[in-house]
Amino acid sequence: MPNAYAEIAFTPLVREEQQRFGSADAYARVLSPERDDGAELGPREAAFLSARDGVFQATVSETGWPYVQFRGGAPGFLKVIDQRTIGYADYRGNRQYISVGNLRHDDRVSIIAVDYACRERLKLWGHVRITEDADVVDLLNGVDGPRAERGIIIRIDAFDWNCPKHIPIRxxxxxxxxxxxxxxxxxxxxxxxxxxxxxxxxxxxx
Known part of the structure; x- marks a missing residue:
């Protein structure tokens, strides 16, 4: 389990619950200051994300409510730009703009990408930059399909591979x-x- 993930996810209240239920000692080593891992995507993470045809994305509104939305497309719609950056073309949907509005307020995002056939799940945390720059949108948009309204660029802060135990095979x-x-x-x-x-x-x- 990477350190960058634990630094974000293991808040004081989370640590209290770990202590309460007996898992605090097992996770203590993850928070070692000597560790500096889990923020840069490697070949495994890059290949996994590039093969996905959809991900679940969570944002938070200015009133504190979380909002989870499915973002999908043909495999490859999620572009791995470098070891710390991914992005995708954001197309017009029902025009509620909830995720976009949330991200204008708070640029933090959490993503879960799942491969149901292989029972693998990757969690990501990052900060979003919304862009309407034509060159960037063209890069993310691809050659087929409708024109995207904007590009979503995500700077990765942490990732973690999730336990496959309860992932159904689909x-x-x-x-x-x-x-x-x-x-x-x-x-x-x-x-x-x-x-x-x-x-x-x-x-x-x-």
Whole structure:
């Protein structure tokens, strides 16, 4: 578990609950001042984020209410710009602008990205810069689809890989088709092997 994550998530009240339920000692080593990890995305994190077709994003309003929104697109919609920066094109939806409004007030954001097929989950914390710069929006927008209204650039402060224990296994349509194709190929191979075995046995008994 990375230190940068613990520095943000393990507030005094959280530490009190850890103490109360007996996990404080196990997590104490994560808060060691000698550790400086969990803020820069590595190859594993970059590949994982680039492959996602959707993430859950949380912001907080000026009245203190959290707001969670799903942001999705074709795999690759979430761009890894460098080890500390990711971004995505923000398209027009129902025009409520709740996330955008929240981010104008408080630029902090939390993201959960999930791979249900492989039961992997990555949590991110960062600060957002909203941009309408045409060059940046074009970079994030990609070549297909509608024109984005703005670009969302996220400077990563911390990340953490979550325990997979309670993640249900779910497949997208494309993942399901690949799995069905794999099973069909496997069945066809077994049928060929069985046919060859049966033919050999017949020849031996003839």
């Amino acid at each position: 497949l997208t349509e494309a993942e399901r088709e690949r799995e069905i194709s794999r099973l069909r190929d496997r069945i066809a191979g077994l049928e060929r092997d069985l046919a060859r075995k049966t033919s050999s046995e017949r020849e031996l008994s003839a």
